[in-house]
Amino acid sequence: MKQLWLIPALPLAGFLLNGLVALVASSMRAEKESGADHPGVPLPYAQRLFHGVVGVGSVGLAAVLSFAALVPYALGSMHAPEGLAPIVQKVYTWMAAGDYTVDVAFRLDTLSALMLSFVTLVGTLIHVYSVGYMQKEEGYGRYFSYLNLFMFAMLTLVLADSLPLLFVGWEGVGLCSYLLIGYYYDKDFAVAAGKKAFIANRVGDFGMVLGIFGVFALFGTADFSFVELAKRQVLAGNAPLGVYAVCLLLFLGACGKSAQGPLYVWLPDAMAGPTPVSALIHAATMVTAGVYLIARCSALFVLAPDALTLVAWIGAGTAIFAATIGLAQNDIKKVLAYSTVSQLGYMFLACGVGAFGAGMFHVFTHSFFKACLFLGSGSVIHAMHHEQDMRKMGGLAGRIPQTFRTMLVATLAIAGIFPLAGFFSKDMILGSAAASGHWVLYLVGLFTAGLTAFYMFRLVSMTFFGAPRGHAEHAHESPATMTVPLWILAAFSVVAGAVGIPAILGGTDAVGRFLEPSVAHPPIGEMAHGLEIGLMLLSLGVAVTGLAWAWRWYGRAAGPVEAVSPQAHAFYEKTGALGRLVANRWNVDEGIEALVLSPFRKIGTFLWRGFDALFIDGIANASAFLVELLGDLLRFFTTGHVRNYALAFTLGFAALVAYVWMS
């Protein structure tokens, strides 16, 4: 395919079309009926149709194009011994400084191909889903224009051939996530969540930008040819230390975007946005950008093993940390959010132990079942009339069967039950962790897998099993535009693992070999086949245990129809103080508040009250006062008589002439 640039360009066009129409229409509306937006008043059908067609159409077309581009390439590279050379297409020169130029150029190699495949696929499905889900919203057009804009940014990010261009996409997705989290701008918590996400990302981006500069300083270029240089270890300047610093900075950026370490705080709040947004941005695509970045720069990271180890540890830590929080959440979307964080932790763990392929593999599979789960939860919320508290659900299995089945499949997938997608990817990660000899990390991952299985099945049980609570009995199934994507995603979460079946199970670790040309693959120790099989069985066992445990605690129990059910408290009763701490999310937000925010606020207050108000303003006022005094003095000379002015003027002029004359 010749025009890669068309792939991001199409959603951009969609954004412009939708945005313009939405603006014009809403302003016309505002004129017609005084007052801008009318909550609950759905748009006229024609306009909805337009937005739907443009929104879905542009992204769908982009998806078709990208598959037209990547399928031949993928096949070609599968059969080529060394993999095909990346396709790089320059669109135009963006910046030129001296002899160094930054081009707007797009790159298609196996890594971006992999990303492209699921980004466009999931993106399209979620657009379709949104058509049904957002039907009643009066911000329909706005929503779709933002969503298209996001797709544009994400595709730019994926296809970019240079860090600066990637950064454009990076910021673009950040902006869209902000806009879409704050989609319900009349709700304070949504606005606050949007700001939180934006600021947390700023912290990361600060590292990101410095990292880009660092890369430029190291290699004298910022486009991805530096990866080759890094592979050949062609470095400028103080290499080891520099590389280490650059890696840490880039990783900081990745943490911001992918909610790792302390920067995870924004992701759970981001659930304030519409559910499809959570599915698309905060589960499937955007949050994986960090992993993508690490994989992109893997060649660089390999040069700084300590940095890699740090990545691994932070990943593992985040994984188990988030998982524990997930155990106690009652908001269905919050559970999924924390699960996302912890899964992302898995991916970083994989990258950290040097198995970048495994990490990307998990990104790939995770996008499907997590998107499916989110969309499913969306369908549940839809059915429950915007009720998100699982304590008020229950017994929905029979009422919304399709949602139930698809979510069950996805749950099993994420829990890592054989032979669903999650099993293979997660096992590849654990396997490589073990193989690389980080046994502690392995154990952490294993335990987290158990927790994952537990909280996921807890979610399913509380939602679908037992007796209906709250309004659960008048729940009804969602329209086809929502269920069809669910089924498709469910199907993918079953089969997606097929691309990564390890050799030991008679598969050909396709994805690993596929990614070889574009990501580094440092040597990881080999394991005896027996041990490998054993570990697989072990993780499978852990997963099953988790499921069973959740079933025991939550599955059978039925509760009164009144809202808060015993099961809600079950977790505390059974785990005591630790559980309570976990339920309070380890008081992380409070900690950040106490350690970071409040000191800053104090400093700010001081600078405002003390420095600005007294000192700066003091100077200004003093000077003003002086001028006033001077004015009082001078005003006696302004008689208001033109002739006096003329006379004075002439006197001055005469003096001037006299001076010239004399000199």
Added chain:
Amino acid sequence: MTGALPGVAPMAVPPGAFLVVATLLFAIGLAGALLKRNALSIFLSIELMLNAVNLLFLTYARMRGDLAGQMIVFFVIAVAAAEAAVGLAIFVALFRTHRTVDVDKIALLKW
């Protein structure tokens, strides 16, 4: 003194004479501008000063055998036209509000 320029007849009158006349005119105009109280008369005096300067320009143009001076005079005249139009309009407006154009009676700029 430039002497006989090619294409320009020699000046029979010493250019200094022109200069003196011009400066005297300027002085007279200035005196008028400073002494008269009727705004229109002041305006007239200013016109006179302008013309005095024009005469200077013409003289120098003649002395240097250079058209630039005449060009400038042309522009001065045009600008004077614009100035007169606006100035007189202002006086009319002024008269409408104050029933006089005596600049001593109109001292709005006083503090």
Added chain:
Amino acid sequence: MPALSGELVVFGFASFLALAFALLMVVQKTPVRSVLSLVVTFFGLSVLAILLAAPFIAALQIFVYAGAILVLFLFVIMLLNLKEETADKDDRPVQRTLGLLVALALGGLLAGATLRAPVPPRGALTGTRIPMPDEIPALGRLLFSDYLFAFEVLSLLLLVAAVGALLLSKRRFE
């Protein structure tokens, strides 16, 4: 050579006319008469202009200055019906005496300065000589080549002035 003496005579007459009527304009109490004296002064000036080989400017002096601008003055004076300058005595003796002194002093200074000032060599500004006797086409060529921008700006200025005058002299601003 008679032509020379003739030129001198003309110069003397014209400059006398200009100066005398300029003075008259200043001492004149009736605005209308001041305007008329100024007209005569302009006649003298245009004669001087002809002596200075600038017939075009001379014509403009009469055509534009005397013919249009001063008529406008006359027009306004009649419109406002200004008879004598306000009868009551000038109550600003300081202004009066000082103004006179300054005017004279400055006049003397300038006269001296101009007489002492050196004439810049020809072509210091532009190389265009006065092609006698028919210099008008040359002026035109200069106006539309070297001075084109100034010319355009000038036209804009005139337009603005016209609009401004109209606006100012409107009775009410709607």
Added chain:
Amino acid sequence: MSPALATALEGTAKIAFVWGVVLGAVLPNLIWVERRMAGLIQDRPGPNRVGPFGLLQAIADILKMFMKEDVVPMYADRLLHTIAPLILLVPAMTTFAVIPFGSSIYLFDRDIPLVIADVNIGILYVFALTSIGIYGLVLAGWASNNKFALLGGLRSSAQVISYELAMGIAAIAVFLAAGSLRLTKVVEYQASGTFLGFLPLWNCFPQALGCMIFVVSAFAETNRLPFDLPEAEAELVAGYHTEYSAFRFGMFFMAEYLNLIAASAMMATLYFGGWSLPGLHPTGILGGVISIAVFAAKTGFFIFLFIWVRWTLPRFRFDQLMNLGWKVFLPLALLNLIVTGALVLWGVV
């Protein structure tokens, strides 16, 4: 005989000739002609008592004027009231200086161009004088200390200034074509070739629009009907010369006719080829005389036109007059200028 003296003599002779003809011959008969024409148009005999066909009527009128008492109103500004008519009259008389009234005549073995002063600013001179003429009217109005007179004066100044614009711009086109401000050059240009092959190169053909504007504006410039508002009897008694009597009034009278003649001469010169006639190449004494005759004929035609129009058309209203001048003629004149420029550019004229 020294050349300087010869030049002086020549000039004096020409001045004497022109003024002799204009004041002595044309002016008196013009009075008679106008009144007879009026009679003709109004279907009445007109003056026919004094002398044959009343030819001596003009003499009688002039005598009467000189006999009458010269009244100066009590509160008038004496000085201005006295000089106003002169200010009007002098420019009217000096206009003729630049108008070439013939090709050239060979006398006393020297070739005498038939124009008093062939100055290089030609038309500008004429316009300058016209604009001076305004003062006569305005001051007459002002000095009489009479509201009708004042109104008349103001009207005249407004009117003349306004139409000078249209007139001037129309005239510019002429010089654009001729390439010089000299009226002699203008005439020579018109005599020089043909327009579209079959017409004489008279400016009235390529610049019909400009010609029309010039002619109509000339009516306004000379305060003749239908533009004689400064002296509109019906509204202003007699306008600016309400307070004038006897020979001062006579001067206004003269001035009006002189302006009329001058305007006719200008039209003939600028737009109708002056003294030239297609196929006529005057040489020697006879040629000179013939050229003078041609010029006289053309001028005479326009004088006739003036009179004819006066007794045919009703008077405009002042606002109509102003609208015509500013909103119709000025733009049209500019258009004419542009068109002429194009013609010159493409070498059509």
